[in-house]
Amino acid sequence: MIKRLLVLALLPFSAVAADDFARQWPLQLSQPDAGAYRVPLDASVYSAVHWRDLRDVRVIDADGKPVASVVYAAAVPLGGAVRIAPLQWFALPAASVGGDDDLSVVVERDTAGKVVSIRNSVGAAPVAGSADPVWLIDLGGEAGKLHKLLVDWSDAAATLDLGYRLEGSDDLRGWQVLDPQVRLVQLRNQGNELRSNGIKVESGLRYLRLVPLQRSGAPQLQGLRGEFADAVEVGDWQWQELQAAAGGNGKDGYLYRLQGRFPVQRLDVVMPPNSAVSWTVSSRDEDRTRADNGEPVWQTLTSGWNAWNLSQAGKQQRSPSLETSGIVDDRQWRLQAEPGAVPAAAPALRLGYRPGSVVFLAQGRAPYLLVAGSADEGKAQAALDPMLAALRAHNGPQWQPAAATLGAGAQRAGDTAYQQAEAPRDWKNIVLWVVLVLGALAVAGFAFSLIRSSRAEKKET
Numbered sequence: 043m044i045k046r047l048l049v050l051a052l053l054p055f056s057a058v059a060a061d062d063f064a065r066q067w068p069l070q071l072s073q074p075d076a077g078a079y080r081v082p083l084d085a086s087v088y089s090a091v092h093w094r095d096l097r098d099v100r101v102i103d104a105d106g107k108p109v110a111s112v113v114y115a116a117a118v119p120l121g122g123a124v125r126i127a128p129l130q131w132f133a134l135p136a137a138s139v140g141g142d143d144d145l146s147v148v149v150e151r152d153t154a155g156k157v158v159s160i161r162n163s164v165g166a167a168p169v170a171g172s173a174d175p176v177w178l179i180d181l182g183g184e185a186g187k188l189h190k191l192l193v194d195w196s197d198a199a200a201t202l203d204l205g206y207r208l209e210g211s212d213d214l215r216g217w218q219v220l221d222p223q224v225r226l227v228q229l230r231n232q233g234n235e236l237r238s239n240g241i242k243v244e245s246g247l248r249y250l251r252l253v254p255l256q257r258s259g260a261p262q263l264q265g266l267r268g269e270f271a272d273a274v275e276v277g278d279w280q281w282q283e284l285q286a287a288a289g290g291n292g293k294d295g296y297l298y299r300l301q302g303r304f305p306v307q308r309l310d311v312v313m314p315p316n317s318a319v320s321w322t323v324s325s326r327d328e329d330r331t332r333a334d335n336g337e338p339v340w341q342t343l344t345s346g347w348n349a350w351n352l353s354q355a356g357k358q359q360r361s362p363s364l365e366t367s368g369i370v371d372d373r374q375w376r377l378q379a380e381p382g383a384v385p386a387a388a389p390a391l392r393l394g395y396r397p398g399s400v401v402f403l404a405q406g407r408a409p410y411l412l413v414a415g416s417a418d419e420g421k422a423q424a425a426l427d428p429m430l431a432a433l434r435a436h437n438g439p440q441w442q443p444a445a446a447t448l449g450a451g452a453q454r455a456g457d458t459a460y461q462q463a464e465a466p467r468d469w470k471n472i473v474l475w476v477v478l479v480l481g482a483l484a485v486a487g488f489a490f491s492l493i494r495s496s497r498a499e500k501k502e503t
Contacts, residue, residue: 064415064459065090068449069101071408076444081412082399085280086451089302090415092460094329094371096303096398097423098416103406110424111402116305116369116395126192129266130182133175136254156182174204174254179266186246190269193226193239196262202228205255210247220245223255240269271439279308279394284375286388295324295378298391306370308394310363311349311377314387318350320380325372340376343367349389363394401426401443412448416459 069081083099092098096113103109181188195202208221220243229236243250254260282304286296300306309323324340331339343366350361375391400412403426434441 062416062418062459063098063100063413063454064456065413065451066454067412067451069410069412070447070449071404071410072445072447074408076404078401078403078443079446080399080401080443081446081448083397084448085282085302085304087412087414087448088304088397090451091303092415092417093420094303096414097420098418099400099412099414100420101400101402102411102413104409105407107406109402109405109410110426111400112423112426113400114398115303115371116307116398118398124189124269124271126267126269127184129191129268130180131266132178132180133263134178134251136173136176136257156180173257174260176254177252177263177266179250179252181248181250181268184268184270185248187270188243188268189271191241191243191250192267192269193241194264194267195228195239196264198228199230200228200261201230202226202259202261204260206241206252207255208241208243209251209253210245211249211251212247214249217251218245218247220247220250224252278396280397281310282393282395283312284391284393286377286391295376296388296391298375298377300373300375300393303371303373304393305395305398306393307366307368307396308363309344309347309366310392310394311361312390312392313349313351313360314385314389315351315353315358317385318348319383319385319389320346320348322378322380323347324376324378325370326374326376327372330372338374341372343370346380363392401430410446413454415454417462 065086067087069079071079081101087099096115099113101109101111179191191208204226206224206226207219208224209217210220211217221241224241225238226241227236227238241252282300282302284298284300286298311319311321313319322345323343325343326338326340328338330341344364347364348361352359375393377389377391379385402410403424404410430443
């Protein structure tokens with residue numbers, strides 16, 4: 043009896059865990075021995091995932107064991123070849139920098155904001171006894187792409203050790219300190235040379251200026267050059283077109299639901315012909331902050347966005363799509379029209395995204411499967427980014443792992459995978475209590491048998 047109870051108590055430890063992913067896709071490898079592969083994600087994968095960061099997207103081998111992989115929710119631009127180009131720069135007297143730091147009164151710009159001339163400008167060669175000039179740089183359309191600023195002196199053999207303050211601005215009025223002290227060094231000694239003429243730049247501001255920290259000492263400036271690394275976009279735009287839910291209207295807004303965790307980065311509204319409406323676009327999700335009534339809070343993505351559709355001579359012209367400030371992966375969306383401008387019919391909402399990818403290593407036995415969709419929190423992904431960065435540094439910035447593609451998707455565990463797993467029971471304590479109870483029962487039974495035998499002996503005497 044006791045053995046039978048112990049066996050029943052230990053049965054939970056031998057139970058096999060259920061499959062916890064909703065869907066699966068076979069992976070087809072372009073090269074059998076590449077070692078590392080990259081598989082783009084399609085809409086069916088985004089529709090299956092549960093978590094925002096796609097932690098429930100994994101690659102497993104033929105034995106069902108997970109392999110080292112990393113998931114990129116959206117397409118990551120690749121670094122292009124480094125290029126160096128001359129920069130447009132101007133020399134300003136040091137006295138022009140001070141007070142409220144408003145250079146707009148001395149700088150003349152065209153309608154595009156390009157600096158064309160400066161009043162009271164000075165030459166590149168400092169006059170004896172005068173203060174070192176301030177250098178103003180207009181990056182124009184290259185703003186945000188500059189990685190390093192290179193300073194070239196007319197006298198390559200001059201000895202110098204100069205300090206500058208790097209500042210940036212978008213309007214020539216308000217200036218931000220990007221680096222309080224940069225050193226420009228050019229030294230020679232017994233055939234050895236120490237040269238540092240590069241300044242690292244981490245800013246998207248259009249206008250830069252170098253303000254000298256010393257009164258004098260700078261030789262004539264030959265020019266300023268910029269080191270750029272253009273990003274190469276990967277992946278074409280994909281679109282999800284949503285229809286308004288029943289019951290929506292122009293007053294309260296049209297409601298839409300996105301079936302999946304798509305990395306939305308562009309918005310588009312398909313308007314009826316010959317219409318124009320300004321919209322406020324909002325999104326929300328069940329896992330975001332909730333209001334007092336328990337409803338998720340709407341976050342406004344844009345307001346006053348004018349969308350239009352003009353039909354003329356049999357041709358239609360539409361307003362361009364709008365780019366969001368970042369990735370939005372909410373499921374619920376809302377369009378609200380400005381008062382008095384409700385369209386004749388509910389518009390369609392189009393959400394654009396660039397598909398991400400999964401990079402994995404060919405561990406274990408092939409063939410491999412991509413699985414997705416699980417309420418389980420999962421484990422941390424493999425740290426493959428350092429390895430991929432080293433391979434791109436060695437093979438070129440546009441290097442990519444070998445290609446892999448998704449086969450036809452199939453159901454795996456289905457909707458049960460989206461159910462939160464019950465908290466694990468502490469079977470160790472349960473078994474311990476069972477053993478203690480059974481031991482107590484055994485002791486009580488032994489004591490009861492002794493009492494019965496003792497009574498039987500007294501009756502016989």
